[in-house]
Amino acid sequence: MKALFPRGLRARLALAFSLLSVILALALLGTVERRAVGQLERQIGAGLADLAVQASDKLERGMFERYREVALIADRPSLADPAYDNARLTRTLRRVQETYSYYEWIGVAGIDGKVKATGNGLLVGADVSKRPWFRQGLEGGYVGDVHEAVLLAKLLPAQAEPRRFVDVAFPYVDAAGKVQGVLGAHVSWNWAREVARSVVDANARSAPLDALILDAGGRVLLGPPDLADRVLDLESVRRARTGADARRGQHLVERWPDGRDYVVGYQKGAGHANYPGLGWTVLVRQDVVYAYAPVRELRSHVLWSGAALAALFSLVGIWVARSITRPLARLAGAATDLRKGGATPIATGPDDYAEIRALGRALNALVSDLEARRGQLLGLNGRLEELVDARTRELRRALETVQASEARIRAIVETAQDAFIGVDLKGRIVDWNGQAELLLGWRREEAIGHDLGDLVRLDQLREAAGGALGDFAGGVQAGHERRVERVVADRHGVEIPVEMSTGLTGQGEAAVFSIFLRDITERKRIERMKNEFVGTVSHELRTPLTSIRASLALLADGALGSLPPDVLELVEICNSNCIRLNRLVDDMLDIQKIEAGMMSFVPVLQPLLPLAREAIRTMRGMAGAAGVALELAVDPNDEGLQARFDHDRMTQVLVNLLSNAIRIAPADTSVVVTLAPHADGASLSVADSGPGIAPALRERVFQPFVQIGERGSAPAGGTGLGLAICKRIVEEHGGSIAIGDAPGGGALFTITLPA
Missing domain, CATH: 1.20.5 (Single alpha-helices involved in coiled-coils or other helix-helix interfaces)
Known part of the structure; x- marks a missing residue:
């Protein structure tokens, strides 16, 4: 294909100009041809539609004349005049029939249906009471659709085609207006043939043309012999019958039952003047071969004109191409000399x-x-x-x-005191130091290249490392640098508590996920000993403290008689400090139970509003003594909020938060408890009007034995264990507790519980 394509610019330009000329000529002539052909086809179709309109108008006007003639004859007073005998009626009707040859039969029938007189003497005395034209003629003007002769078929002279009539009938009345009978006429259908022939013959000199008349049901009343009495289901008939085209004289191209395509003009009759019409449809058709013969001639002429015009444009293009490329060829020769090393100016x-x-x-x-x-x-x-x-x-x-x-x-990794494991982003081990060999029992050459999940036997570590890998792969790196406690198993299945920290070194595909593991077996043992010691001491202190507290309460209440004021003051001081020490012991026992996993929780799905009301009722005395008001804020639509919690433990949490808020809130202010819905359940908030807690200290207040005063300036009293216990209890419920700023100043503690 490339070999056939011209290489020279001159040939290419000549070819391009020639192709462009041909395309432009064809486009121009194609546009002209489409417009001319479309216009010519519309003119041909409109001509056939006009013929259909003319034929339909002639039929409707002709039937109107027959309708009016019979009506005028029926209005003659002589028909009902008793002095006007049947012989005179017969002569009158004969003159009518001789004058208008298209009346095959015209006669008068009395009110009893017996024929009294006819124009040609046929059917005189016959009973026509059952005939439609008589029955409906009695009621008024009647026009019946085309039908073959019944009573007259054997009486009239024979002809090549079956005789067909259109019935027209009117009642005639006497001077008093009473109906005396019916004047009926059978109009010959040959009259319609003459109408159709007069329209078609004048326009079918150069090509065959067919005119068809269809009744209201689509049956062919008049047309080519092969279609006689057939019901046609054609688009033209449907459009004419249903009035799809409201304009007069429409046309279309359609395929007929003989398998040929015709251009068809159609028009449905609608009567004329007071003649109602019979719903006849006139179709004028012509085979597309003959109808569009002028179109083919036009297309042939356009095609030859286009070829001549394209040839002329091509010659002009070749001349223009030569003019353009002649100077370029001279420049190309000079450039070739330059390529060979010459420096001659162009x-x-x-x-x-x-x-x-x-x-x-x-x-x-x-x-x-x-x-x-x-x-x-x-x-x-x-x-x-x-x-x-x-x-x-x-x-x-x-x-x-x-x-x-x-x-x-x-060298640093090998001498580190912690076990080090390097893992790529696909989870394969790429580094394993000596401490890892000592901790987990796998040698370096055994571990390198294996998947981390194959060597780490405990699901906890496997899930933690796998989740961190997924976060790093997705670009989430925050939070993996802190140390967390996990339990792993060595190659022999021995569980070892470790402290794990993770990090990412490098970027892209070369990034390495670093895992450091520190054996905390000894530290855990010491913590257990500490917890056991604290629990033992707390239990041993609770019994004597209870006795001391009871004895001091009896002394303060005067059980041994009234005490001097200075002695009573000392007793009350001792009693209050005993209560504080007892609370400290209770808090230490709660912390020890939570850490040891011995505190029981029974979460139940229940409303939050009773919990809040009970806690407020419990702390109302303390609040009143401090001059602080307790308020419950809940939207009426949120009064039915529910969450899953242990009622006693959550009461302990809310009472602790209220106690802290009352202690820190200034006098004549309010502590507000709020209930609100949350995405995963419900939230419960306690807000005070105190100094608040600085953001930098908000994590520390939940640690044991930490006390924060006004913005961290001085301790606020208490044991420093209450908030730590609250956080542990809420987290055991699957919830969370957070600190924020209350509206208008102060601290806002928010508890979120799952539903």
């Missing part, structure tokens, strides 16, 4: 067009510039070799530095 003539002269000047300037740049390039090549040599030496030194750094890091 000459352009004054007769060349402006673009060629500009191109020549540009090429001459380019040659001069190339000569200058050639000298520069030789100099640059020398300098580039020097730069490459210098960069090579720098890279060698950088590589030595990286290798030394890697050796130092390796």
Whole structure:
């Protein structure tokens, strides 16, 4: 294909101009042809539609004349005049029938249905009371659709085609207006044939043309013999019958039962004047071969004109291509000389067009510039070799530095006191130090290249490491640097408590996930001993404290008689400190139970509003003594909020929060308890008007034995264990507790519980 395509610019331009000329000529002629052909086809169709309109109008007007003639005869007073005998009626009707040859039969029937007189003497005395024209003629003007002769078939002279009539009937009345009988007429259908022939013959001289008359049901009343009495289901019939086209005289192209396509004009009759019409449809059809013969002639003429015009444009294009490429060929020869090493300037003539002269000047300037740049390039090549040599030496030194750094890091990892495991982002182990061998029992050569999940036997560590890997792969790196406690198993299945920290070194595919494990078996043992000691001491202190508290209460209440004021004051001081010490012991026991997992919880799905009301009722006395009001804020729509919690434990939490808020709130202020819905359940908040808690201290207040005063300035009293116990209880419920700023100042403690 490429071999056949011209290589020279001249040939390509000539081909392009020729193709463009042909395309433009074809496009122009195609547009003209489409418009002309469309207009001509519409004119041909409109002509057939006009013929259908003419034929329909003639039929309707002709039937109107027959309708009016019979009506005028029926209005003659002589028909009902008793003095006007049957013989005179017969003569009158004969003159009518002789005058209008299209009346095959016209007669008068009395009120009893017996024929009294006819124009041709047929059916006189016959009973026509059962005939539709008589029955409906008694009620008023009647026109019956085309039908074959019944009573007259054997009486009238024979003809080639069956006789068909259109019945017209009117009642005649006497002077008093009483109906005396019916005047009926059978109009010959040959009259309609003459109407159709008069329309078709005048327009079918050059090509065959068919006219068809259909009744209201689509049955062919008049038309080609092969379609006689057939019901046609055609689009033209449906449009004419249903009135799809409200305009008069429409046309279309459609395929008929004989398998041929016709251009069809159609029109449905609608009566004329007071004649109601019978719903006849006139179709005028012509085979598309004959109808569109002028269209084919027009297309042939357009095609030959287009070919001639395209040839003319092609010759013009070839001449233009030669004019354009002649100066370019001269420039191409000069450029070839330059490529072979010559430096001869490119000459352009004054007769060349402006673009060629500009191109020549540009090429001459380019040659001069190339000569200058050639000298520069030789100099640059020398300098580039020097730069490459210098960069090579720098890279060698950088590589030595990286290798030394890697050796130092390796030495640090190997001498570290913690076990170190390096894992790539696919979960495969890439590093394993000596402490990892000692801790987990796997040698380095056994671990390298294996999946972390194959060697780490405990699901807890496997899930933690896997989740961190997923976060790092997704770009989430925050929070993995802190230390967390886990339990792992060595290759023999022995469980070892460890403290784990994770981090990511490197970027992209070369990134390594670092895991440090520190054996905390000894620390856990010491913590257990501490917890056991605290629990034992707390239990041993509770019994004597209870006795001391009871004895002091009896003394303060005067059980041994009234005490001097100074002694009573000392007893009350002792009693209050005993109560504080007892609360400290209770808090220490609660902390010890929670850490040991011995505190029982029975979460139940229940409303939060009773819990809040009970806690407020419990702390109302303390609040009143401190001059602080307790308020419950809940939206009426949220009064039915529910959460899953242990009622006693959550009461302990809420009472503790209220106690802290009452202690810190200034007098004549309010502590507000709020209930609100939450995405995962419900939230319960306690807000005071105190100094609040600085953001930097909000995590510390939940640690045991930590007390924060006004913005961290001074302790606020208490044991320092209450908030730590509250946090542990809420977290055991699957919830959370957080500190924020209350509206208008103060601290806001928010508890979130699951539903």
